[in-house]
Amino acid sequence: MSRIAVGGWQHETNTFATLRADYQAFAMADEWPAKQSGQAMLDTVAGVHLPITGAIRALKERKDEIVPLLWCSATPCSYVTKDAFERIASEMLQLLEQALPVDGIYLDLHGAMVCEHIDDGDGEILSRVRRLVGDGMPIFVSLDLHANITPRMVQSATVIDVFRTYPHVDMGETGHRAAMYLSRYLENPAPLFKHYRQIDFIIPLNTGCTLLEPCRSIYRVLPDHISDSVPSVSLACGFHLSDIFDAGPAVVAYGYEPDDVQAAAEALVREVYGHKQAFHDKVWPVDQGIAEARKAFDAHGRTIVIADTQDNPGGGGSGDTVGVLRSMLEHRLDNAVFGVMNDREVAATAHSRGVGAELEIELGCKESAAGGALLKCRAVVTALSDGNFTATGPMYRGARMEIGKTAVLQVEGVRIVVCSKAVQTADKEHFRHVGIEPGKMDYVAVKSSVHFRNDYQDIASRILVVAAPGEVHADPALLDYRFIRSGIERTALG
Numbered sequence: 001m002s003r004i005a006v007g008g009w010q011h012e013t014n015t016f017a018t019l020r021a022d023y024q025a026f027a028m029a030d031e032w033p034a035k036q037s038g039q040a041m042l043d044t045v046a047g048v049h050l051p052i053t054g055a056i057r058a059l060k061e062r063k064d065e066i067v068p069l070l071w072c073s074a075t076p077c078s079y080v081t082k083d084a085f086e087r088i089a090s091e092m093l094q095l096l097e098q099a100l101p102v103d104g105i106y107l108d109l110h111g112a113m114v115c116e117h118i119d120d121g122d123g124e125i126l127s128r129v130r131r132l133v134g135d136g137m138p139i140f141v142s143l144d145l146h147a148n149i150t151p152r153m154v155q156s157a158t159v160i161d162v163f164r165t166y167p168h169v170d171m172g173e174t175g176h177r178a179a180m181y182l183s184r185y186l187e188n189p190a191p192l193f194k195h196y197r198q199i200d201f202i203i204p205l206n207t208g209c210t211l212l213e214p215c216r217s218i219y220r221v222l223p224d225h226i227s228d229s230v231p232s233v234s235l236a237c238g239f240h241l242s243d244i245f246d247a248g249p250a251v252v253a254y255g256y257e258p259d260d261v262q263a264a265a266e267a268l269v270r271e272v273y274g275h276k277q278a279f280h281d282k283v284w285p286v287d288q289g290i291a292e293a294r295k296a297f298d299a300h301g302r303t304i305v306i307a308d309t310q311d312n313p314g315g316g317g318s319g320d321t322v323g324v325l326r327s328m329l330e331h332r333l334d335n336a337v338f339g340v341m342n343d344r345e346v347a348a349t350a351h352s353r354g355v356g357a358e359l360e361i362e363l364g365c366k367e368s369a370a371g372g373a374l375l376k377c378r379a380v381v382t383a384l385s386d387g388n389f390t391a392t393g394p395m396y397r398g399a400r401m402e403i404g405k406t407a408v409l410q411v412e413g414v415r416i417v418v419c420s421k422a423v424q425t426a427d428k429e430h431f432r433h434v435g436i437e438p439g440k441m442d443y444v445a446v447k448s449s450v451h452f453r454n455d456y457q458d459i460a461s462r463i464l465v466v467a468a469p470g471e472v473h474a475d476p477a478l479l480d481y482r483f484i485r486s487g488i489e490r491t492a493l494g
Contacts, residue, residue: 014316111147323468
């Protein structure tokens, strides 16, 4: 039995967004649990679909002793403040120092954290952990598929393993895999070799979806590169909204024979380059997309799902833009729902007035810096909620969501779900908890880019990704990068 320190810290940083992640953003609950440490951390993440939960399960299966550090996350947004990073890093390092001696460390990180004072937040925390515990300590890490894997991360970690699905339905599986590898390694600590290779083109957020080509094929063959001599091979697609030197896709591999490790990694690299021309996807200009949605419903007579991709809080959006909603109203869509919309003022007003009240409201655009006017309209309050519910979809399964005061507002043929935080609409319970069954709607518009697909594809006769003004810029070719390394190609969307 080994003694394993376990912790996690998640943030995906959109450096083109406005709102920053302060300490409170990590301390509070939203889609994921609030910041916790020690035994409270173990209790809080239990039953929630997270990498750390899978890791804890693996270590229990192996009869290892689990030493909990801390776990926290914040909804993707702009830079993590210096204060937040230093406070959380200090706490994690202090907890680890108090826990010593340990035999190994498992960390649940994202891989795309950018701070006000440090470009590579994940690399920095790994480097500080490494300095504390020394070169001989095994540090095994799981990362998000959208990690920008840096040389510093690879240097500081013993092994990095990465999600293989987007939407991320294998988070628990990845944590389980990484922790199981760590536990087995401690039983037989043979020398490990690593190979790291960056890809020199950007993969746009939308085209990294593993339900669609080309990533469906790439990740389907990824396990073929794993063998007894090379037990870990990973591809991270990168996060194109982090403007840092090492942004972009990368491959990492680990094993016991250096030639085999290099060969496996380079074979996966060739697989990615072989699909390079396929990393394009159709993103509809908003008015064309909504017009197409109407035509698609007329043709199929079943639910059309519309993705408001550029205001996706899961990519750093404020969740309060109204470009898609305005177009839905202008095209007079009926039996439609839009959400979830971040506007705590309107939600509070609806709660104070009650169900049945008619309101004159100014909706949205209170936090976004993406442009576009707010929506002035008359609305009827049709439902209210405290915003507390448990997710049931494949990605967020078990998450006890706390999205604040929530209201359903009826404006003509569109029901608008308004909450009090920026949250990605990737689970049907966002609508069901206020009495709306998405599969009974003609049109469902969600503030999400890809994560909604696993829970919504069964009801959708068609999915349309539309681009209205927002801070989750879908097309890397249109971004003004300042810090990314020279020579990296920016894939343009169709």
